[in-house]
Amino acid sequence: MIASRVFENLSATASSDEIERLLSQHTFPLVEGSTVTFVFFGEAESVSLRHWIYGLPGSLPLTRLGKSDLWYHSVEFPTGSRIEYKLGVTRNGNEEWIFDPLNCQVAHDPFGGNSVVHGSDYIAPEWSNEISESQQGRLDTFSIQSQALGGERISRVYVPANFRPYRRYRLLVVHDGNDYVNFSRLNHVLDNLIARNEISPLIVALSNPHDRLREYANDRRHAQHVVEELIPELESHYPLITTSSGRCIMGASFGGVAALSTAWHYPDAFDSMLVQSGSFAFTDIGQHSRSPVFDPVVEFMNQFRKHPGKPVKKAYVSCGVYESLIYENRSLVPFLNSIGIKTKFEEAFDGHNWENWRDRLRTGLSWLFPGPLWETYL
Amino acid sequence: MTDDQRKIILLGPQPNYATLKTAMKRIDCDKPVALITAGWETDEPEDSEVKQAITSVGADCVNLKLFARTEQLFADDPELIQTLQARQDELRHLRNAYKERLQYLLKAARQTIRRQETLITLRAERESAIDMVRQLDRQYFVRTSQIVDDYELRLQTAGRPLVVEHRREIFEILKGSSAILISGGHVAIILNRLKIFGILEASKDLPIVAWSGGTMALADQVVFFHDAPPQGKGDPEVLRAGIGVFQDLLPLPDATTRLNLSDQARVELFARRFDRFRCVVFDEQTILERCDGVWSSVGMKSATQLGNAGSVVGMNV
Numbered sequence: 001m002i003a004s005r006v007f008e009n010l011s012a013t014a015s016s017d018e019i020e021r022l023l024s025q026h027t028f029p030l031v032e033g034s035t036v037t038f039v040f041f042g043e044a045e046s047v048s049l050r051h052w053i054y055g056l057p058g059s060l061p062l063t064r065l066g067k068s069d070l071w072y073h074s075v076e077f078p079t080g081s082r083i084e085y086k087l088g089v090t091r092n093g094n095e096e097w098i099f100d101p102l103n104c105q106v107a108h109d110p111f112g113g114n115s116v117v118h119g120s121d122y123i124a125p126e127w128s129n130e131i132s133e134s135q136q137g138r139l140d141t142f143s144i145q146s147q148a149l150g151g152e153r154i155s156r157v158y159v160p161a162n163f164r165p166y167r168r169y170r171l172l173v174v175h176d177g178n179d180y181v182n183f184s185r186l187n188h189v190l191d192n193l194i195a196r197n198e199i200s201p202l203i204v205a206l207s208n209p210h211d212r213l214r215e216y217a218n219d220r221r222h223a224q225h226v227v228e229e230l231i232p233e234l235e236s237h238y239p240l241i242t243t244s245s246g247r248c249i250m251g252a253s254f255g256g257v258a259a260l261s262t263a264w265h266y267p268d269a270f271d272s273m274l275v276q277s278g279s280f281a282f283t284d285i286g287q288h289s290r291s292p293v294f295d296p297v298v299e300f301m302n303q304f305r306k307h308p309g310k311p312v313k314k315a316y317v318s319c320g321v322y323e324s325l326i327y328e329n330r331s332l333v334p335f336l337n338s339i340g341i342k343t344k345f346e347e348a349f350d351g352h353n354w355e356n357w358r359d360r361l362r363t364g365l366s367w368l369f370p371g372p373l374w375e376t377y378l
Numbered sequence: 379m380t381d382d383q384r385k386i387i388l389l390g391p392q393p394n395y396a397t398l399k400t401a402m403k404r405i406d407c408d409k410p411v412a413l414i415t416a417g418w419e420t421d422e423p424e425d426s427e428v429k430q431a432i433t434s435v436g437a438d439c440v441n442l443k444l445f446a447r448t449e450q451l452f453a454d455d456p457e458l459i460q461t462l463q464a465r466q467d468e469l470r471h472l473r474n475a476y477k478e479r480l481q482y483l484l485k486a487a488r489q490t491i492r493r494q495e496t497l498i499t500l501r502a503e504r505e506s507a508i509d510m511v512r513q514l515d516r517q518y519f520v521r522t523s524q525i526v527d528d529y530e531l532r533l534q535t536a537g538r539p540l541v542v543e544h545r546r547e548i549f550e551i552l553k554g555s556s557a558i559l560i561s562g563g564h565v566a567i568i569l570n571r572l573k574i575f576g577i578l579e580a581s582k583d584l585p586i587v588a589w590s591g592g593t594m595a596l597a598d599q600v601v602f603f604h605d606a607p608p609q610g611k612g613d614p615e616v617l618r619a620g621i622g623v624f625q626d627l628l629p630l631p632d633a634t635t636r637l638n639l640s641d642q643a644r645v646e647l648f649a650r651r652f653d654r655f656r657c658v659v660f661d662e663q664t665i666l667e668r669c670d671g672v673w674s675s676v677g678m679k680s681a682t683q684l685g686n687a688g689s690v691v692g693m694n695v
């Protein structure tokens with residue numbers, strides 16, 4: 001039984017004054033070393049912890065303290081963990097998933113967001129904040145008519161501070177570009193890492209899908225759009241290195257699949273790849289047990305594992321330990337190395353979310369776009 | 379005038395050139411100052427902000443354009459660039475071997491320091507661990523100097539016709555200058571450009587104001603450092619010999635950001651490893667001036683250095 005020292009000392013018959021004192025004396029969830037105690041205070045028939053940690057039951061019931069309105073549940077997490085969650089509160093027989101009312105820390109995502117708790121030793125990276133000393137790059141809007149996908153495609157393009165038209169820049173093509181900016185602060189990360197010389201200045205195409213699960217699940221038209229339409233158009237507008245040595249492709253989750261499959265279809269187009277929590281599901285035998293949206297992904301990954309070729313020369317791969325995809329991502333790394341792709345892998349005690357991907361950007365980008373930090377003293 | 383007597387003002391990073399302006403007031407600028415921004419590489423010509431700072435204190439300024447001159451030289455004298463590239467390859471191989479050996483020696487030295495043993499025998503072990511790092515540094519320093527000298531014998535840089543032409547032009551500018559200003563930037567590039575054009579020899583009587591990477595290039599030894607780079611181990615490493623305008627200081631620009639100065643063991647190891655120098659912390663407000671061979675701290679904030687006991691202490695001037 002995992003127990004919080006604070007709650008262990010609280011009697012089941014604690015008075016409302018004692019409970020109020022407890023609530024005012026601590027911040028919640030209560031982090032005591034590796035023990036995290038989730039707390040809810042209010043009327044309810046039942047309360048549960050709803051989270052996305054693979055390996056734990058999806059719903060963990062909170063225990064009511066005596067007959068009070070105080071509910072709690074302790075979980076043991078490795079230090080350095082970052083956990084996103086909601087509370088499932090049942091009233092009148094209906095369960096509602098809510099943000100934790102006792103916790104003002106929220107992680108946003110395209111679906112709204114979750115409450116978030118930082119385990120001991122987790123430090124949110126300061127290089128992901130907007131820092132006044134770091135000069136800001138600009139975000140251009142970039143629109144093209146796509147023959148491959150049909151219709152207009154609007155991307156944004158990050159152009160670094162101190163942009164010089166006479167220079168030649170490397171290009172990073174990012175899937176789910178708007179989400180990377182909105183939820184992982186990619187533009188601020190780039191500003192800060194460039195300002196600190198940790199990465200070299202680069203131009204970043206922030207592309208966005210219309211029908212994400214279709215386009216990103218190894219859709220050849222998507223690959224064609226990126227390589228035959230988007231990149232040439234960018235090269236005609238920006239001073240880019242026009243060979244594969246100057247290009248990198250990136251994505252998270254299904255965007256990671258899109259990055260790998262685009263590079264696989266066009267093996268001479270990209271030098272490197274940055275993939276985070278890629279949905280790289282595959283089967284050795286039989287059917288997969290994931291949702292049907294994974295069908296084309298599994299088909300692609302099985303094909304890729306049989307005939308990998310060499311889509312890129314260098315790769316950065318990251319994944320959260322609390323994701324079911326950790327096994328697929330871990331197994332991808334020796335495979336990529338075996339086909340001659342120099343691969344750096346990083347895993348973290350985090351889940352399938354944008355802040356996990358944000359926190360890994362420094363290592364990934366500096367691995368693929370090393371800046372002159374070591375030799376340069378401005 | 380010998381280099382020991384030359385007036386030198388050393389500064390830290392200059393985000394808004396505030397201390398550069400203060401420093402400029404400490405030299406006699408009746409003639410224009412010669413500016414070197416080669417460390418900014420292709421951004422060398424982007425010098426309007428620094429020029430504004432210089433003119434705001436009543437001085438004129440001429441950029442020596444050493445980076446652009448070198449690019450031109452490389453284009454016009456392919457043998458020069460090819461030989462320098464061969465030198466770089468040799469230095470790179472040596473550096474990789476040095477770094478490989480260095481990481482193990484530093485790990486051992488750090489561990490013995492962190493143990494804080496009081497037994498005399500173990501104290502001796504600690505001394506020995508640090509001394510092994512010093513020996514490796516020294517060996518590497520000597521080897522890199524030999525390689526640079528060997529290639530210089532082959533190159534005879536100063537006598538190459540195109541170099542002679544540039545040196546003559548630069549010498550004319552320096553004759554009409556009141557001081558040399560050297561910006562920060564890529565240290566090896568600054569160092570190489572200063573050497574190719576013989577800037578220091580051509581300006582023995584001129585005061586020098588240098589900041590950040592510029593100060594490192596002028597030192598006896600160039601040491602790169604960063605405790606938490608995003609890639610690599612962050613082990614401070616000797617690059618090679620600097621210009622050697624001064625022998626007693628090891629400038630550490632931006633050390634408050636680059637080094638974990640609260641990590642006693644790391645600070646102690648750094649200071650003791652390089653104990654033949656004063657390892658000076660150069661932040662934005664530091665101004666260190668050498669007049670008649672004597673250093674004094676003349677900035678708003680007193681200069682500090684890494685202490686052998688593992689903390690940052692006032693600089694012994």
